[in-house]
Amino acid sequence: MRSVARVTGVIGRIALYLSGTGLVIMTAMIAAQVFWRYVLNDSIIWTEPGSVMVMGWFIFLGAAVGVREGYHLSFDVLLLVLPMRVKLWLYSISDTVVVAFGTGMMWYGYQLLDKTKDNTIPSLGISGAFDFFPLVAGGFLLVIFSLERLARRAAGMPTARFGESIDEDELNGLVPANRIEENR
Template identity: 50%
Template sequence: MRKISAALSVIATVSLWISGIGLVLMTAITAWQVFGRYVLNDSPSWSEPTSVILMGWFIFLGAAVGVREGYHLGFDILLVSLSETPRKVFMTISDLMVIFFGLGMGWYGWSLAAGTWNDPLPAIGLPTGISYTPLMLGGLMMAIFSMERIALRFSAAAPLVEDEVQQLDTVA
């Protein structure tokens, strides 16, 4: 389990780097678009669709990493007051919901990407389906990361529950 978790940690780190680079690129492209529109009076046609595609990448990959790291919002007041066994049950129910949600995102993202892959985006010439690829990958990563959380929670390999409790205690 530790080897799988280490591999998923690398995937999460790479995803976070891609998200950060995408955010910086989107900011630079948007700044160029504003400069082109108001200073040069000639806005580049490729900047808006490129920014939207980059935004999808950093939002969905970043959200998947947020699921893995436990940074998403939650109603934690009940969890802080519970003993370990009920806490594990409630956290697992939450992770199961995220798995189903992530699998739904992955399935419908794939369906949207496959259905629009042959339609090019006019301004940049890329397939329209590339806009839905981060939805698919982000959803699948959310599901995989939630499965990892459940496996770690119930294995003796890693004290995930204690780490989760410490995170809850710092919030409360």
């Protein structure tokens, strides 16, 4: 399980860096469009659809990493009064629902991708399927990161939750399993 945690940690880090890079690229594209339009009195036709496409990537990749690292908001009032054993079951139910959601993203995202593969985005000259690749990739990452969380919990390893502090070594499986829930 520790080797799986290391691999998903690397995948998560790559997805996070790609997401951050996408945010910077999208910002540069929009800034260039504003400059061209209002300073040069011209327009770059590909920046709007291109920036929307890049935005899809950084949103879905970032959201998947947020699931892995426990940064998504949740309604935890009930969990504050429940014993740890019950909390772990509820966390597992939540992660199972996220697996189902990610599977749906992949399934329906692929259907959209398949239906638009023959269309061309006029200003970019590429297939309309590129608009839906982030949906499929984000769904895939949601599934593998949520399955990792379920497997970690079953193996007695820690999983990050919003508002809890787990260092990166613990999250990536570099800390012994006997330190798991004893500090919580």
